[in-house]
Amino acid sequence: MSGGCHDRLAGEADLGVLAEIQQRVLWLATRMVDAANHDRDTGDGVKVGGHQASSASLVTAMTALYFAYLDAPDRVSVKPHASPVFHAIQYLLGNLDRAYLPGLRAFGGLQAYPSRTKDPDGVDFSTGSVGLGAAAPLFAAATRRYVDAHFGARPRSRYVALLGDAELDEGNIWEAIADPATAGLGDVLWIVDVNRQSLDRVVPGVRIAQWGQQFAAAGWHVTEAKYGRRLQAAFAQPGGAGLRDWIDQMPNEHYQSLFGLDPADVRARFCDGAPAAVAQFCAGLADDDLAGLVTDLAGHDLGALLAAFAECDEAKDRPSVIFAYTIKGWGLPMAGHPRNHSALLSTAQVDRLREQAGLTPGTEWDRLEPGTPAGQWAAARREHLTRRPAAPAPVVAVPDSAGLRAARPTSTQEAFGRILVELSRAESVAPYLVTTAPDVATSTNLAGFINRMGVFSPDARRAWSQDPVLKWAEGPSGQHIELGISEMNLFLLLGQLGLSWDLSGQPLLPVGTVYDPFVLRGLDAFIYSVYSGARFVVAGTPSGVTLAPEGGAHQSTITASVGLELPNVTFIEPAYAAALDWLLCGALQSVAAANAGASGPAPAEAGSYYFRLTTRSIDQQPFQAARDRLGDAILRRQVLAGAYRLVDASAAAQAGAPEVCLAASGAVLPEVLVAAAELADEGIAAAVVDVTSADRLYRAWQRTLRQGVRTATAPSVPGALRGVFPAAGVPVVTAHDAASHTLSWLGSALGVPAVSLGVDSFGQSGSVADLYRANDLDSGSIVNAALAALSLR
Ligand SMILES: Cc1ncc(C[n+]2csc(CCOP(=O)(O)OP(=O)(O)O)c2C)c(N)n1
Ligand SMILES: [Mg+2]
Numbered sequence: 001m002s003g004g005c006h007d008r009l010a011g012e013a014d015l016g017v018l019a020e021i022q023q024r025v026l027w028l029a030t031r032m033v034d035a036a037n038h039d040r041d042t043g044d045g046v047k048v049g050g051h052q053a054s055s056a057s058l059v060t061a062m063t064a065l066y067f068a069y070l071d072a073p074d075r076v077s078v079k080p081h082a083s084p085v086f087h088a089i090q091y092l093l094g095n096l097d098r099a100y101l102p103g104l105r106a107f108g109g110l111q112a113y114p115s116r117t118k119d120p121d122g123v124d125f126s127t128g129s130v131g132l133g134a135a136a137p138l139f140a141a142a143t144r145r146y147v148d149a150h151f152g153a154r155p156r157s158r159y160v161a162l163l164g165d166a167e168l169d170e171g172n173i174w175e176a177i178a179d180p181a182t183a184g185l186g187d188v189l190w191i192v193d194v195n196r197q198s199l200d201r202v203v204p205g206v207r208i209a210q211w212g213q214q215f216a217a218a219g220w221h222v223t224e225a226k227y228g229r230r231l232q233a234a235f236a237q238p239g240g241a242g243l244r245d246w247i248d249q250m251p252n253e254h255y256q257s258l259f260g261l262d263p264a265d266v267r268a269r270f271c272d273g274a275p276a277a278v279a280q281f282c283a284g285l286a287d288d289d290l291a292g293l294v295t296d297l298a299g300h301d302l303g304a305l306l307a308a309f310a311e312c313d314e315a316k317d318r319p320s321v322i323f324a325y326t327i328k329g330w331g332l333p334m335a336g337h338p339r340n341h342s343a344l345l346s347t348a349q350v351d352r353l354r355e356q357a358g359l360t361p362g363t364e365w366d367r368l369e370p371g372t373p374a375g376q377w378a379a380a381r382r383e384h385l386t387r388r389p390a391a392p393a394p395v396v397a398v399p400d401s402a403g404l405r406a407a408r409p410t411s412t413q414e415a416f417g418r419i420l421v422e423l424s425r426a427e428s429v430a431p432y433l434v435t436t437a438p439d440v441a442t443s444t445n446l447a448g449f450i451n452r453m454g455v456f457s458p459d460a461r462r463a464w465s466q467d468p469v470l471k472w473a474e475g476p477s478g479q480h481i482e483l484g485i486s487e488m489n490l491f492l493l494l495g496q497l498g499l500s501w502d503l504s505g506q507p508l509l510p511v512g513t514v515y516d517p518f519v520l521r522g523l524d525a526f527i528y529s530v531y532s533g534a535r536f537v538v539a540g541t542p543s544g545v546t547l548a549p550e551g552g553a554h555q556s557t558i559t560a561s562v563g564l565e566l567p568n569v570t571f572i573e574p575a576y577a578a579a580l581d582w583l584l585c586g587a588l589q590s591v592a593a594a595n596a597g598a599s600g601p602a603p604a605e606a607g608s609y610y611f612r613l614t615t616r617s618i619d620q621q622p623f624q625a626a627r628d629r630l631g632d633a634i635l636r637r638q639v640l641a642g643a644y645r646l647v648d649a650s651a652a653a654q655a656g657a658p659e660v661c662l663a664a665s666g667a668v669l670p671e672v673l674v675a676a677a678e679l680a681d682e683g684i685a686a687a688v689v690d691v692t693s694a695d696r697l698y699r700a701w702q703r704t705l706r707q708g709v710r711t712a713t714a715p716s717v718p719g720a721l722r723g724v725f726p727a728a729g730v731p732v733v734t735a736h737d738a739a740s741h742t743l744s745w746l747g748s749a750l751g752v753p754a755v756s757l758g759v760d761s762f763g764q765s766g767s768v769a770d771l772y773r774a775n776d777l778d779s780g781s782i783v784n785a786a787l788a789a790l791s792l793r
Contacts, residue, residue: 131170259336417445487522495529555763568607
């Protein structure tokens with residue numbers, strides 16, 4: 001073994017050295033969980049937990065990957081419950097300070113599951129919600145394919161996912177591999193940890209054959225690492241074929257029951273029901289040898305795994321999956337036990353393991369001895385895996401506005417499409433824009449953008465359609481990525497496009513569209529992506545009961561609440577085209593700044609943007625009137641801050657009229673304006689506040705409140721609300737084509753009585769007027785609500 005840095009170290013790996021390293025990895029991972037549970041007093045009586053068995057099952061595969069296979073640009077997604085193995089390896093590679101090791105699951109310490117944003121040692125993909133982290137590298141590879149096609153090839157990265165066998169029960173896995181956008185990605189390798197156990201049970205039956213067919217049908221290269229070298233040698237002997245057949249057809253439940261038995265009992269159990277020839281073959285082996293032989297699985301055979309990795313490297317035109325047969329709790333007393341998922345070794349068992357590892361309480365956290373072959377190999381691997389810093393990313397200059405002119409009535413969805421077209425003409429922005437949609441590109445108004453920029457495909461395709469409205473030109477320069485209907489895939493792809501600045505060294509401006517009700521269909525992946533720190537823009541459109549004839553299955557009600565409450569997401573719901581222009585450009589500016597990494601200016605806020613839009617065309621004149629009254633500078637600042645006064649009633653109020661404030665978001669503004677006019681006719685001063693981002697307003701309020709809580713001082717009304725809403729004491733009516741709850745907090749924020757109107761039942765088909773009337777969003781109901789609010793003073 002040499003200490004030098006080579007492109008391909010795998011061929012040179014000394015299996016004896018790797019075996020020594022994996023023993024230390026197993027020890028450290030096990031002890032980290034042990035220390036978290038036994039060495040720390042959390043003071044709350046809540047079990048700390050951790051997964052020693054789940055970790056042990058991937059020790060061999062991860063040792064093989066990090067210490068023999070991976071190159072610096074490669075990216076790995078680690079099964080959530082194997083996070084201790086990842087951290088143990090990073091520690092041995094010198095990427096993690098020793099002080100972290102006893103701090104697994106402690107506040108500010110190593111996270112329970114790998115976290116890109118909170119762990120200190122270079123997690124590539126966050127994992128935790130099973131299935132999502134596994135699929136993420138597939139979309140990262142799709143992103144790299146896009147980046148290479150548009151910005152020139154980067155050094156090759158392989159995208160590896162380590163996943164549990166029960167993770168394959170998650171539907172998002174199959175949605176991900178079935179989408180044509182993930183086809184042909186030869187740099188993807190999935191390693192399935194086939195330990196035949198999930199959380200509660202031994203997984204019934206043997207499903208690998210079926211899963212293998214499903215992967216193969218999706219165009220994947222499928223292979224197995226099933227039998228270790230001892231078993232393979234046994235199969236080659238006379239009578240070995242029968243042994244193999246017997247093991248192959250043995251149900252998981254039978255096979256798993258062999259673990260934890262005394263060697264003599266293994267024989268009886270293994271041969272229970274076996275053909276005479278198999279029993280005869282086994283009779284030639286001592287008890288210990290037989291017990292070792294029948295549990296000799298390739299997932300714990302370093303040579304077999306490296307051979308499988310190398311085989312998959314040859315499949316350059318399609319993703320690969322390896323079914324690696326392993327033992328849950330491998331090398332630990334709980335190996336194969338049916339209830340080992342969250343079992344912990346006793347202190348005595350840990351003591352024994354420490355001794356077996358040749359360590360003492362004084363040396364137990366040590367790294368590999370530098371003078372030994374294992375220590376030298378780890379040092380060489382550290383060198384090999386060190387990533388070269390990427391060149392500073394260019395800062396994408398997004399203008400303050402796309403200059404949209406909207407004189408005639410228009411909808412926010414239509415304006416959204418036009419703004420993207422305008423931005424696609426801006427040389428400073430256009431190359432970085434990439435749109436994606438789950439089969440709804442045209443119905444969410446992306447057609448204009450697509451006609452100009454084309455659809456991405458790794459190879460040029462002949463366009464058969466002569467459609468003059470939608471040119472569907474596919475090729476490597478296209479900037480729209482069309483997906484199948486899966487909203488999960490949309491948010492997984494947006495997440496990876498939004499991490500391209502980090503995982504591919506290329507900032508992008510990702511923009512996705514989705515029918516608003518189906519944001520919820522992709523919600524887990526939405527959460528996953530923003531939890532991972534991705535930055536993108538998504539438009540949920542059309543939204544609400546305003547999509548009247550489409551009925552309840554297509555009408556979103558709780559999505560606004562989701563947008564408001566989701567961390568790292570700024571929720572925006574403008575009513576007018578020019579406001580959307582400022583807000584969308586502002587969001588892209590913030591994404592561009594954040595995605596430029598350290599070289600960029602400070603972004604306006606962390607994270608992603610969710611615009612909730614509508615197809616309802618509304619008169620733009622009221623916005624123009626506010627613009628004339630306030631001027632662009634003030635109006636833009638207020639629109640961006642979350643609210644502005646659309647109708648100012650202060651003159652009437654000063655003349656002594658009773659005052660009320662109508663605060664509303666989105667499509668219902670026309671009804672609110674009619675109501676305000678009716679109230680004015682009745683001698684009531686009704687101000688109208690257009691809430692462009694309830695999220696930003698809420699955050700401003702909360703910041704002020706929390707500041708008060710933390711400093712024990714009385715909070716005041718925050719600046720974003722002051723000046724826009726009428727003076728103190730004016731009651732408020734909120735109106736929103738979304739759950740009434742979304743804006744109901746405004747009463748508390750302003751310290752005034754509030755009546756909140758919104759959609760609190762499932763929708764149904766009808767006209768806009770029907771649906772608004774049914775949900776008290778018609779102008780008459782808003783007037784009545786204002787009168788009610790006034791009576792509450
Ligand atoms: C979406 C989701 N559902 C449920 C869980 C809880 N959970 C954690 S691990 C697990 C079983 C995992 O089994 P498998 O994938 O086979 O992992 P391993 O056997 O390697 O521990 C479950 C149900 C989770 N983390 N995420
Ligand atoms: Mg499992």
